[in-house]
Amino acid sequence: MDWTWFHRLASPPHVYRIAGTLTPWFAWPAGLLIVAALYGGLVLAPPDYQQGDGFRIIYVHAPTAWLSVMIYTTMAVAAAIGLIWRMKVAHAAAASCAGIGAWFTAASLVTGMLWGKPMWGTYWVWDPRLTAQLILLFLYLGYMGLRAGIEDTARADRASAVLAIVGVVNVPIIRFSVDWWNSIHQAPSVMKMDRPSMPADMLVPLLLMLLGFTLYFFAVLLVRLRAEILRRERSASWLREALSA
Amino acid sequence: MNRSLPPSSWPVAGRLVLERDLRLAFRRPGQLLQPLAFFAVITLLFPLALTPELERLREVAPGVLWISALLSSLLALDFLFRDDAQDGTLEQFALSGQSLTLLLFAKTVAHWLLTGLPLAVMAPLLGVALGVPLQALPGILAALALGTATLSLVGAIGAGLTLGARRGGVLLSLLTLPLAVPILIFGARATELAIKGAGYAGPMYLLAALAVLGLTLAPLAAAAAVRIGLE
Numbered sequence: 001m002d003w004t005w006f007h008r009l010a011s012p013p014h015v016y017r018i019a020g021t022l023t024p025w026f027a028w029p030a031g032l033l034i035v036a037a038l039y040g041g042l043v044l045a046p047p048d049y050q051q052g053d054g055f056r057i058i059y060v061h062a063p064t065a066w067l068s069v070m071i072y073t074t075m076a077v078a079a080a081i082g083l084i085w086r087m088k089v090a091h092a093a094a095a096s097c098a099g100i101g102a103w104f105t106a107a108s109l110v111t112g113m114l115w116g117k118p119m120w121g122t123y124w125v126w127d128p129r130l131t132a133q134l135i136l137l138f139l140y141l142g143y144m145g146l147r148a149g150i151e152d153t154a155r156a157d158r159a160s161a162v163l164a165i166v167g168v169v170n171v172p173i174i175r176f177s178v179d180w181w182n183s184i185h186q187a188p189s190v191m192k193m194d195r196p197s198m199p200a201d202m203l204v205p206l207l208l209m210l211l212g213f214t215l216y217f218f219a220v221l222l223v224r225l226r227a228e229i230l231r232r233e234r235s236a237s238w239l240r241e242a243l244s245a
Numbered sequence: 246m247n248r249s250l251p252p253s254s255w256p257v258a259g260r261l262v263l264e265r266d267l268r269l270a271f272r273r274p275g276q277l278l279q280p281l282a283f284f285a286v287i288t289l290l291f292p293l294a295l296t297p298e299l300e301r302l303r304e305v306a307p308g309v310l311w312i313s314a315l316l317s318s319l320l321a322l323d324f325l326f327r328d329d330a331q332d333g334t335l336e337q338f339a340l341s342g343q344s345l346t347l348l349l350f351a352k353t354v355a356h357w358l359l360t361g362l363p364l365a366v367m368a369p370l371l372g373v374a375l376g377v378p379l380q381a382l383p384g385i386l387a388a389l390a391l392g393t394a395t396l397s398l399v400g401a402i403g404a405g406l407t408l409g410a411r412r413g414g415v416l417l418s419l420l421t422l423p424l425a426v427p428i429l430i431f432g433a434r435a436t437e438l439a440i441k442g443a444g445y446a447g448p449m450y451l452l453a454a455l456a457v458l459g460l461t462l463a464p465l466a467a468a469a470a471v472r473i474g475l476e
Binding site for chain 2: 160174
């Protein structure tokens with residue numbers, strides 16, 4: 001089978017151009033969805049019968065937590081594509097994912113802690129999800145550290161790709177072990193916050209927010225990918241033509 | 246290693262690498278003792294920092310032993326591939342026509358025999374100093390032997406990845422420690438149950454499952470990592 005179209009599609013000039021065109025198509029829906037979901041979540045949704053208005057931080061916390069895992073998986077898939085088909089753009093995409101994912105993980109930790117203060121009475125509880133998020137943050141930091149530690153870009157790409165794949169195999173194992181650990185040492189004061197069902201006027205804004213944040217991630221990814229391609233191809237002739245045009 | 250072997254003789258090649266690494270290590274016994282001394286020193290710091298009462302030390306003994314063993318093992322991991330990468334041995338491995346996965350696996354086994362196993366053997370001694378009852382010692386030894394083996398396998402990936410990196414030692418710890426979390430959780434739990442005199446088979450099975458997963462996948466990833474480091 002002829003794969004040249006595939007590689008032409010993934011060539012840096014093409015991706016640079018396409019990413020620029022696509023960015024607003026992700027950014028505008030993301031902005032609209034987030035504004036709508038904020039109105040729905042902060043104004044329309046009723047206060048929780050137990051947590052009052054405190055529960056509303058879920059509209060930021062849950063999407064960031066979802067994205068932190070989703071971005072890591074995206075990063076590993078991009079890294080695997082880069083490793084298998086030796087595609088430079090896929091490596092650039094994986095590199096662009098890391099920073100965004102680390103910030104979303106940090107945001108989910110901070111919002112989780114802010115939520116913990118009214119719910120648990122303290123900012124930090126060794127809750128299995130918070131703990132797993134913290135470990136995920138270190139996985140991101142290790143990935144970024146390895147990238148920063150290797151001078152040669154091509155080598156940094158390939159080495160960090162192996163790490164991302166090893167990491168993505170380990171994430172479920174780490175989650176399982178942390179849950180297992182927590183089931184043994186569970187403190188009696190820890191309150192279970194997930195409930196089986198959520199009324200629609202609470203759930204719909206949450207789903208809109210999840211979608212909005214996901215689109216926002218892709219918009220930022222495209223911007224970062226363009227910046228990454230600029231950095232990597234700074235001496236390429238197509239870039240000079242594209243920028244002067 | 247100047248005998249040339251046909252590719253079919255992989256058991257021979259693996260054994261030769263294992264023998265070579267063991268022989269090289271035993272020519273410098275001082276280096277072999279360093280992780281063990283490190284293990285003992287860290288463990289000694291805990292009674293000084295916490296309390297000399299054996300009753301209270303016994304409660305924290307699983308965590309103390311496991312964290313000390315993890316750190317000592319990490320210290321030794323930094324040297325797993327570094328010397329051989331610098332003098333070109335790894336390049337010869339990659340060019341030898343033998344499976345690089347197998348040769349590096351043999352090196353990892355040698356590394357575990359030289360650091361992980363001695364750490365596990367020494368742990369009961371330190372456990373006694375932490376007030377651990379004698380009947381718990383076989384359990385502690387078994388859990389640490391299994392746990393350090395998995396750690397060596399996982400750590401080999403990190404050691405391979407950091408071959409071409411600046412300040413590889415710190416980076417190696419940052420890469421490996423989050424991946425070692427499941428080993429620590431199951432290992433410390435098995436140790437805790439052994440100290441309490443309860444059955445510790447459950448966490449041991451989970452540790453064994455991790456070891457099997459490490460055995461099957463980690464050598465492949467380590468070989469890929471080293472190959473990238475050699476480019």
